[in-house]
Amino acid sequence: MGDNKENTIEESFAILEDIIGQMEEGDVSLDQSFALYKAGMEELQNANAKIDQTKKAVMALNKEGQLEIFEGDE
Amino acid sequence: MNKNIYSVTQVNTYIERMFSDDFMLGNLSLTGEVSNCKYNHTGHIYFTLKDEKSAISCVMFAGKRAQGLKFTMKDGDKVVVTGYVGVYSPQGKYQVYANQIELAGVGDLYQRFEALKQELADSGMFDSMYKKPLPSHAMKIGVVTAPTGAAVHDVIRVSKTRNPFVQIILYPAQVQGEGAAPSIISGINCLDSMGLDVIIVGRGGGSIEDLWAFNEEEVARAIFHAQTPIISAVGHETDFTIADFVADRRAATPSQAAELANFVYQDFANQLERYSDKLNRALDYKIDTIVERLNNYKLRLQLLRPENKIKANEEKLSQLAVRLASLMQAKLDRYESRLVALSGRLDGLSPAKKLAAGFGYVTDSKGGRVDSIEQLKVGDSFSVRIKDGSIDGEITNLSNI
Numbered sequence: 001m002g003d004n005k006e007n008t009i010e011e012s013f014a015i016l017e018d019i020i021g022q023m024e025e026g027d028v029s030l031d032q033s034f035a036l037y038k039a040g041m042e043e044l045q046n047a048n049a050k051i052d053q054t055k056k057a058v059m060a061l062n063k064e065g066q067l068e069i070f071e072g073d074e
Numbered sequence: 075m076n077k078n079i080y081s082v083t084q085v086n087t088y089i090e091r092m093f094s095d096d097f098m099l100g101n102l103s104l105t106g107e108v109s110n111c112k113y114n115h116t117g118h119i120y121f122t123l124k125d126e127k128s129a130i131s132c133v134m135f136a137g138k139r140a141q142g143l144k145f146t147m148k149d150g151d152k153v154v155v156t157g158y159v160g161v162y163s164p165q166g167k168y169q170v171y172a173n174q175i176e177l178a179g180v181g182d183l184y185q186r187f188e189a190l191k192q193e194l195a196d197s198g199m200f201d202s203m204y205k206k207p208l209p210s211h212a213m214k215i216g217v218v219t220a221p222t223g224a225a226v227h228d229v230i231r232v233s234k235t236r237n238p239f240v241q242i243i244l245y246p247a248q249v250q251g252e253g254a255a256p257s258i259i260s261g262i263n264c265l266d267s268m269g270l271d272v273i274i275v276g277r278g279g280g281s282i283e284d285l286w287a288f289n290e291e292e293v294a295r296a297i298f299h300a301q302t303p304i305i306s307a308v309g310h311e312t313d314f315t316i317a318d319f320v321a322d323r324r325a326a327t328p329s330q331a332a333e334l335a336n337f338v339y340q341d342f343a344n345q346l347e348r349y350s351d352k353l354n355r356a357l358d359y360k361i362d363t364i365v366e367r368l369n370n371y372k373l374r375l376q377l378l379r380p381e382n383k384i385k386a387n388e389e390k391l392s393q394l395a396v397r398l399a400s401l402m403q404a405k406l407d408r409y410e411s412r413l414v415a416l417s418g419r420l421d422g423l424s425p426a427k428k429l430a431a432g433f434g435y436v437t438d439s440k441g442g443r444v445d446s447i448e449q450l451k452v453g454d455s456f457s458v459r460i461k462d463g464s465i466d467g468e469i470t471n472l473s474n475i
Contacts (some may be wrong), residue, residue, distance in 0.1 A: 033361075
């Protein structure tokens, strides 16, 4: 479950819904619960890692087709 | 001289009626160049419309301006005026009373717009099957628009508000005038090749001429062929361009385009938080349930221990013993009281007691008990035992009672 880093955030959310659903059903064993919990936490990490949480400057393409920081705003 | 002589008023009134009865003069559009344009302080606009050979006076009353005039008219403008021709009798002048004034050429552009829209619609370029869905969590956003002005500012501001971590790449494009279409096309192609999540193509509001580049077929084709989802954002709410129809999504304004392109980072973070809570709660609940069951089993096992069984039996036994003892005691008590009663009665019957009361016990010479005279005859010896001794004697007489 948690082994594919290629999931989109939407897919990660769907997987998390599924995992939580299974855990809440009640007829899973404790071992299974721990396994599901671990998979869920990994999926959360995956989703979180999708968003690079650093602020980025607005870039603009210059006449040479190179990126430079856009000074026109803010 | 004619025999009928009319007043000036009569003549002008007559002409005025002729004009107003005329079908063609009642509603017409005429084109020409504006000159002598004057904005009266009352809000009326007086101007002259002329072509190479002729001129005609025109007026647009203040009340007509809101609906009928969408631009600031000035001398030299080529316009199409729609209204009626009437007579102003105080001056004996006829003039055009304008209901609507449009820039000439707009009609042409509008026709071109409609024709191209129809053609591209027929070719299937607007079909929903070609519309790519917008990414739900875009991190890299391209923008093709002018590097100055409200549009780029709005896109950046709204984007950063929703997701402070978004990467915006601007292609500074020329969005109006000669060369605008090629500039927009090259912007689309360039950003499309960069593997971005979504591209916004647009500009702020302007006249139909200003927006025209977004109605060019080549721009439409560039949008259509791009691999990246494209949001069009041209002008204001009410402006529709070909680019809007062919884009994967139309935004009413550049600000709205930024809203469509960007997810709200805080919502995403909250969602992760909720999932984390739910996972923890589900596991806690599971563990609690199991601990509770274990405790329950422990309790039940304790109750089932052999010692407890023996203890329970002992208790029962001792209860039985107590009951038995008390039953026994009751029985004994009953016997005892009966014994007391009986011994009382027995006591009353004792011979010693009778002797004490003055009775005597008669025996014959052989010691046998005498209770009838038949057992004795005169001369026999007998003995009477009384309380404190015995009396011996001989029978001297026997008589029946």
